[in-house]
Amino acid sequence: MDPHNRVVILTGASAGIGAATARAFAAAGARLVLAARSHEPLERLAAALPGALAVPTDVSDPGQCRALVETAVSRYGQVDLLINNAGVGLAGPVATLASAALERALAVDLFGPLWLMQAVAPLMRAQGQGQIINVSTVLAEQPLPYLGGYAAAKAALERLSEAMRMELRGTGVRVTVVRPGSTRTGFSGHRLGAGREVRRVAPRGVPPEAVARTILRAARREPARAYVTVGDRVGIWAARLVPSLVESLLSRVIAWDHTAEPEQERSLP
């Protein structure tokens, strides 16, 4: 769809990829409904973008998700595009993963998008058109050691997205998964779990604006799945073609340091 004049709900808009995506869609003429928990950066961003509305929302709360969609409908009368971008990382060896941390990651990365998909799907069906874009990660297909909890949450989100795409076939409503790789945001600094993985080789990562451009293109072209870089796509192909080689390589180049502070500067997918 052409985003011009379309009503777009975008979660995780207060920072990183979400803030860059908000700017990209505003430049394309979309009418934005921006959601995240932090009021201040959200209000500041909305004030800087023409026609944008800030609706502070914790996506892990189903009531707040319903209220977000109701606010968009009462303001604009419709929802054309939902972008489930809010997310949180989780680091730690699977053997010692704390259930509370995993439950929190699932609440934000899986259940939040689900509550919002459930709130917009009937509306979009009635409109006869709409799109849902779920921001996943390349790790949903090929996890890294020590990021298994996060990869599991995003893999579950991808399976829900694929099933829903089939369920909505013929209704005019499309479901797209965007799979970024390493992106330079504050994501690693915000993630759950203590300690961090140590990599012998670490990707530099792309700027959040590159992911925002991919999301904008995904809105225009409505593919089932979209990657940000050729390298991400090639990495997934390699993992499918020679899985044991890829696993052996990854387990050799990534170790766990339970005493290390989380990284602040560079994000890992």
Ligand SMILES: NC(=O)c1ccc[n+]([C@@H]2O[C@H](COP(=O)([O-])OP(=O)(O)OC[C@H]3O[C@@H](n4cnc5c(N)ncnc54)[C@H](OP(=O)(O)O)[C@@H]3O)[C@@H](O)[C@H]2O)c1
């Ligand atoms: N950075 C990477 O390397 C990378 C790679 C692949 C995929 N991704 C995915 O890209 C998406 C955006 O990540 P990012 O890199 O932009 O991370 P980020 O800079 O940490 O931003 C995360 C955003 O999600 C929001 N958020 C977190 N918990 C929330 C909740 N409970 N309710 C509502 N909003 C919430 C945050 O705002 P508040 O704290 O204000 O709520 C913030 O706006 C995530 O889904 C992530 O999994 C990131």
